[in-house]
Amino acid sequence: MGSPAVGARGVSPPPGSVAVARVLLLTADLLFGSNVQGALAAAGHEVQSIADEGRLRERLTDEAQPSADVLVVDLTDEDLAGAAVVEALAEDLNATRTLGFYSHVDVAARERAEQAGFDLVVPRSRMAREGADIVTRLAGS
Numbered sequence: 001m002g003s004p005a006v007g008a009r010g011v012s013p014p015p016g017s018v019a020v021a022r023v024l025l026l027t028a029d030l031l032f033g034s035n036v037q038g039a040l041a042a043a044g045h046e047v048q049s050i051a052d053e054g055r056l057r058e059r060l061t062d063e064a065q066p067s068a069d070v071l072v073v074d075l076t077d078e079d080l081a082g083a084a085v086v087e088a089l090a091e092d093l094n095a096t097r098t099l100g101f102y103s104h105v106d107v108a109a110r111e112r113a114e115q116a117g118f119d120l121v122v123p124r125s126r127m128a129r130e131g132a133d134i135v136t137r138l139a140g141s
Contacts, residue, residue, distance in 0.1 A: 020043065020044040020045050020135075020136055020139065021045045021046070021069040021070050021135055021136065021138075021139030022045075022046050022048075022066055022067070022068045022069050022070075023040055023045045023046065023047045023048070023068060023069065023070045023071075023072060023135055023139075024047075024048055024050055024056065024059060024060075024068040024070075024071045024072070024096075025037055025040070025047055025048065025049045025050065025072045025074075026050050026051075026053075026056055026071065026072065026073045026074060026080065026082060026085065027049065027051065027072075027073075027074035027077070027080070028051045028052070028074070028077050028079070028080055029074055029076070029077065032074070032124070032128075033049055033074065034049075035128065036072065036127065036128075036131055037049050039128075039131055039132050040072075040131060040132050040135055042132070043132030043133075043135075043136065045132065045135060045136075045139075048068075052080070053080075053081075053085045053088075053089075056071075056085065056089065057089060057092065060089060060092040060093065060096075061092055067094060067095070067096060068096045069096065069097065069138075069139040070096065070097045070098070070099060070135050070138050070139050071086070071093065071096050071097070071098050071099070072099045072100075072101070072127075072131075072135065073085070073086060073098065073099070073100045073101075073113075073118075074100075074101060075100045075101060075102040075106075075109045075110070075112075075113055075121070076101070076102055076103050076106070076109070076124060082100060082113065083100070083109070083112040083113045083115070083116040083118070084112075084116070086098055086100075086113070086116050086117065086118060087116040087117065090117065097119045097120075097138040097139065098117070098118045098119045098120075099118065099119065099120050099121075099122070099134060099135065099138055100113040100118045100120070100121045100122075101121070101122055101123065101124045101126070101127035101131075102121060102122075102123060102124060103123070103124055104123040104124065104125060119138060120134065120138060122134065
C-alpha cells in the first residue's frame with residue numbers, strides 16, 4: 001500500500017479501505033503528532049489533527065461534520081492543558097471516547113486526565129507502539 005493521503009482535513013486511510021474510526025488528534029507536537037497520525041491512518045482510521053482548544057470546540061460543535069469516534073489528546077504539552085480541555089468540552093464530546101497520552105515520568109498529568117474523565121490514559125511510549133490498536137479497541141467499545 002502507498003503512504004496515507006494528507007489533506008487539509010487530515011489523513012485518510014489508504015485508498016480502497018474503509019475507515020475503522022473517525023479520530024480527532026489534539027496535539028501541537030508536529031513530529032510526534034504526525035507519527036501518531038500516520039500510524040492511525042495506516043491502520044485504517046480517518047484522522048484529523050487539531051492544534052488548539054478553539055478549533056477542537058469548533059469541530060465538535062459543527063453539525064455538518066460527522067461526530068468523532070475517538071479523541072486522542074497529547075497530555076505532554078502544558079500550554080495545551082489537554083485534561084482541562086476535555087473536562088471543559090465534556091458536553092460536546094457526547095459518545096466520543098477519549099484517549100490521552102503522557103510522559104511516563106509525569107504521573108500528575110495521568111492523574112489529571114483520569115480525574116477529567118478520560119476513557120483511557122497511556123504513556124507516550126505505549127501510544128507510539130500500540131496507538132492504532134488502542135484506538136481500534138476504544139472505537140469498538
